[in-house]
Amino acid sequence: MTDDMNDEAQNARHAEKMKKKKAARDKILATKTIEKGLVIVHTGKGKGKSTAAFGMAFRSLGHGHKIAVIQFVKGAWNSGEKQVLERFPELVTIKAMGEGFTWETQDRQKDIDNARAAWEAAKETILDPDIRFVLLDELNIVLRYDYLPIEEIIEFLQNEKPEDTHVVITGRNAKDELIEIADLVTEMTLIKHPFRSGVKAQEGIEF
Incomplete structure (x- = not known):
């Protein structure tokens, strides 16, 4: 042949x-x-949790949907994603509510107060009928330290979130209760990271 x-x-x-x-x-x-607004969780020790979530935000934005980003931890947030999103003020709401990771602030009560303020802002944006996609960046961090009661978050997502609104939650150590009620859960696995070799965060990669 x-x-x-x-x-x-x-x-x-x-x-x-x-x-x-x-x-x-x-x-x-x-x-x-079935068409429905999803609850999506990105967790795990590997990089890419927020990056993947912002990818979804850009995708939603590309379809002309109004979106919101609530940053639970990083207050002085000046990333490439933010700079892009700020170019679409008519479609994007950004609220950076935290003041850094808890080991940076070293003030538990301030962290709790900031988490509460961020959650109240999150609820307001999720309930806004004009906003289709809401990213709750690093919410898992404040839940890990019990700065907010997980029961309150679960109750709201299950009973008050509009049916057609997508909510994406990022951060390590997602609570089991949140994983249970989520529609989509992705765990990022760390295999290798340049930080371990002494490489600092790189512009365009980490921020």
Whole structure:
């Protein structure tokens, strides 16, 4: 058998295989008819939790949806994402409510007060009928330290969040209760990080 005939047979088998795969895929997709606002959690020790969430924010923005970002930890937040988002003031609401990680502030009561203020702002934006996508960046951090009661967050997301609003929550150590009620949960796994080799945060990569 010549190489051309061999390639032709392989191509034919591949085409038949993909045809069957497409038919099976189309059958599965036909059963997916629900439209709803999702609760999404990005957690884990690996990089990319907020980055992936901002990717979703940009995607939503690209469709002309109004979005909001509530930053629970970083107060003096000056990142590449922020600089891009600020170019669309008619579509984007940004609120940086924290004053840094708790080991930086070293003031537990101030951290609790900031977390409460951020959550109140978060609820307001989630309930805004004009806003389709809300990113609660690093909410998992304040929940980890019990600066906010997890029961309150769960109750709001389950009973008060509008049906068509997407809410994305980021940060390490997501609470089990939050994972349980979320529609989509992704855990970022750390395999290798330049910080361990003495490399500081790089513009355009970390911020």
